[in-house]
Structure formats: structure tokens, C-alpha cells
Amino acid sequence: MINKLIDKIQKTQAPIVVGLDPTMKFVPEHIQKKAFAEYGETMKGAAEAVWQYNKAIVDAICDLIPAVKPQIAMYEQFGVEGLIAFQKTVEYCKQKDLVVIGDVKRGDIGSTSEAYAVGHLGQVKVGNTMCKGFDEDFVTVNPYLGSDGVNPFIKVCQKEKKGIFVLVKTSNPSSGELQDRLVKSKEAGGSDRPLYEIVGEQVAAWGAECMGDSYSYIGAVVGATYPEQGKVLRKIMPKSFILVPGYGTQGGKGADLVHFFNEDGLGAIVNSSRGIIAAYQQEQYAKYGAENFADASRAAVLDMKEDISQALAAR
């Protein structure tokens, strides 16, 4: 799947992933009204609104981008009905030949991580039948529990030719509270380093055993909001693809992104969520109006592509 992701990035010339993170305040009123008329102001109504909203955006942008990243929390908030909309979204995007990164940030003790891994990337045995669950192409994984929590995902990836992105340095303001803490070297005389570097080294080590043609299918999450750390981590994990959230609304700019990429112009894929899916709510794209929200999203994707390619050309 990492080979497919890279192939699609090269074909679209867009190292971009669009975060399908719908909240009700992004969904245009006419879509909400229609869904509520059919199902009432219920979880089912909310899920229908979210699904119709996603579908229109995916239809409008699927030829421009290699991948989407639905954030499962935005569906899970609507309970089981929301998760049905998540599943429909994953399936629909795969039909459109998009690579689907499930932003699930799961991670637990070994036997439990195994259940998450089969549920999201693999297959589970029911009687003598193998069944697929959510079936994303990649998922994000939380490393706080150590290798026990990550290895079950790696095993399923090897079997299913899929991949993961491990949280290394997240984009949020408080990510440093634990991730930036200086950790004592285990070797005498070794220098103290921030925790995210330790995690980055683990990602590189896990990834070395899991190579696609040119990059590993064990990637990392490093926020666009921390370009200096991105520069360091790029060197620590030369063969790992970096999923870069935080562009746009969270404050990351094109120029901040260049060090996340390798010399080959690859190695990173930049996520924007609200900046694309709720573009119509921004002044810059207000002219499209709520009715044409999907056209606004398309324009925002084209602008983001231009911003990143200019930044890469200028380095």
C-alpha cells in the first residue's frame, strides 16, 4: 500500500491528504435539513448528513488527491450510526481509488492491539469464515504502550500489505508536555534527547523490517506546527513516510513543510481537514456559497497543492 500511495502522489503531483473530519458546524444547512427531514434530529439523521457531505466533497476532489484521512472520533461521537457513516465513507473512497488512512490513534496491550489491528486493517475469524471490519489501508497508532502495542499492527500490515503511521510528535500545542521531555541516555556519556526522538528511532527500527520499494510502510506522524523537530526527525527516520497534520487552520504553512520531505521530493504527505472540507466558510472561498461547498473544497485543494509545490521548488 505504501507503493500505491507513492505512485498516486506522483501521478497527482500532490503530497496531500484531505482529512474527512466532519462536525455538524461544517455541514451546510441544506444538507442537515434534508437529513433531519428524513430521519429526524437523531444520530441517524446526523450520520446521514455527514455521509452526504463527505460524498459530495469526495466526488469534487477525488481526481486531485492521492488519499483521504477520516478521523474516526468525528463519527464515533454519533455512536453506532456515526460509525456506519465512517464505514460507508471508507468504502466509497476506496471505490474512488483513494488511499484511506483511518485516523484512529489506537494502541493497547498486545492482545488488545491485535483486535484493533484485525478490525481496522485485517480480517477476523468467525467460525470458519474470515470477515473484514473497517478495512482501511493505513491507520494511525499511539506508541505509549511500547512495542507490544505496535507489533500486532505491524504483523497485520505484513500480511495484508497495508501500513501504519505511529504518533511521534503531534501537532497540538501541548504535545511537548510528554513528547519534548528530555530523556536520559541509556549509555554512559550519551546525550539527553527529547522523547519524540526516542520514538522516532523506534519507528525507524520497526520500519527497516517493513520496506516497500523505496519507503517503509511503518510511517510517523509529525505535526506541521513543529518544523524544527520535523527536520531532525526526517533524518532519524529517512525511510519512513511522515504524515504531517496541522497545515492550515492549526497554523502550519507551506514554507514550514519543506524539511519534512526528502531530496527526492517524497517522504511526506500533508494533511488538511477543516481548511479543505469547510473551505466555503472561509472568507477566501465565501463566493462559492454554502450550496457549492464542494466546489470551494476543490478550489482549496488546488491552492494547497500550489502552496506546497512552490515551497518545495523554492528550497
Next chain:
Amino acid sequence: MINKLIDKIQKTQAPIVVGLDPTMKFVPEHIQKKAFAEYGETMKGAAEAVWQYNKAIVDAICDLIPAVKPQIAMYEQFGVEGLIAFQKTVEYCKQKDLVVIGDVKRGDIGSTSEAYAVGHLGQVKVGNTMCKGFDEDFVTVNPYLGSDGVNPFIKVCQKEKKGIFVLVKTSNPSSGELQDRLVKSKEAGGSDRPLYEIVGEQVAAWGAECMGDSYSYIGAVVGATYPEQGKVLRKIMPKSFILVPGYGTQGGKGADLVHFFNEDGLGAIVNSSRGIIAAYQQEQYAKYGAENFADASRAAVLDMKEDISQALAAR
């Protein structure tokens, strides 16, 4: 909800939570057969088997224990159908007046954690209507993203009178890879301490603002497999309830548990999953047979209660 949990622990004299973590290999064949006859070897068949299995166990033990802890991964592996079984299990246990701890280990950037928090503990706005999602009483939370990822849960807990348990030192063998790393003090001359102590201090600080009658509703997860660390953390977080996994199958014993409790005999609740729900598969309870699996679970709860109360009496 922390007051209710403590009240129920005192009434049952059992600081015990039973992990409802069903995998197909625990579910007796007669239950699987019946479910597959009705729904086939499908996700729906698996979910039905899991639900019938849970229901029988809950019926057999609900008068003995204060709380249950369904591990959502074990349901999520069966996709949407599994999550319907999760929801049914949560609802059923609440009807039986059990406190329900959703072991979900969620945690993300602020706006995303907020979606998880409302989906699992709170209410989400759909149009002008407030709707409830999974509606557990407590959930477990991963701290790797720092306060941004935890605060939205705390806010919802304050509003809904619910609670969380933050992962501090997990029970699995590799938990030390990150959690035990020695972290440099921020103060000159301060001593280096393991990361789990830093997280424990954060839990104590968050918890101080969120007090029930005698304990905070911001608790911590500390594995029974690490009794020495439990002793230290008990002192760092005197007012936090500790959820203690790892008893039984993972290797923790009654005697390992005493330091997780305060002098008042409170402050900890010990989880056992497989040891209770799959008791009939152990030699000690084999006499019950697969048909009477729920009776075996009841016997295992009584034995666990005795083991812990003896250990507490002997200290």
C-alpha cells in the same frame, strides 16, 4: 460517579471490576452455534454470540461486583456489528446498576478528544436536540498528547458527573520502553524521574480540581504487574482512584496489590478479564463445563474477592 463507584465497592466488599473482553475463543461452542444458525458466520453472528455470552456472565455475577470494564477493541474487531454489541452490553450493565468503565484508551488533539468525550461520556448536539452515544460512566484515556488531549474529557466529566482513568503505567511487558525512561528535571538540581511519575503528577494535578466526596473522578491506570511502581504512584496520587489491570492471567497476584490501596482500604479497583469470563476453560473451574460457563465465572469472582481481601487483611 466516583461516589457511586466507592459506595458500590463498600456494599459488595469487592474492589473488583470484571473485564468484559470477549474473543471468539472464549465464547462456548453452544453459544456460537446458536448465533451462527441464526445469522451465519458473519459479523452479525459474531456480535450476537458475544452479546449472549456477556449477558449470561453479567446475570451470574452482577450482585457480587461494583463495576464492569468492556474493552471496546474486542467489539471493534467485529466492525459496526461488534460496536452494536458493545452498546447493548453497556446499556444492559447500567440497567443492572453496574458502573461501566469503557476501556477505550482514546486521546487526540483538543477538538478530536472533545468528539470522543461527548461520544463516550456526554451528549452531542444534532440540530437542536442533544443525543447520547455510548454513554459509559468512565473511560480510559491515553496521555501521550498532553493536556490538550485530556482536558476535553475532564470538561465533559464535570458536566455529566462521570470520570476517567488516565494511562500512567500500563500492565504489559513493554510498557517500560517509554513509560520507564528517565526524564530530566526541569529544575536545576532536580532529580531524574521515570516518565510514569511525571504523568502521575499530572493526574494528581488534574484530579485536585475534580473531587468527589473523598476521591477524585480523575483516576489512573497502573498495572498489577508493576507493584513497586504502584507503591510510588499511590503516594504521588493520593486522591486518585487507581484502576489496576493485569491481575490473574497477566501475572499479578493478590499480594502484589496491597500497595495500590490506601490505608482506608479504598483507592484501587482491580480488573480481571479472561480469569473471570473464561474461567470455565481453566483447570480449576473445568468441573463446571462449557454449558455452565457463567457459574464458573461466579466462582472465579468469589475466589478473586477472597484473594484480595486476604491480602489486604494480611498487610
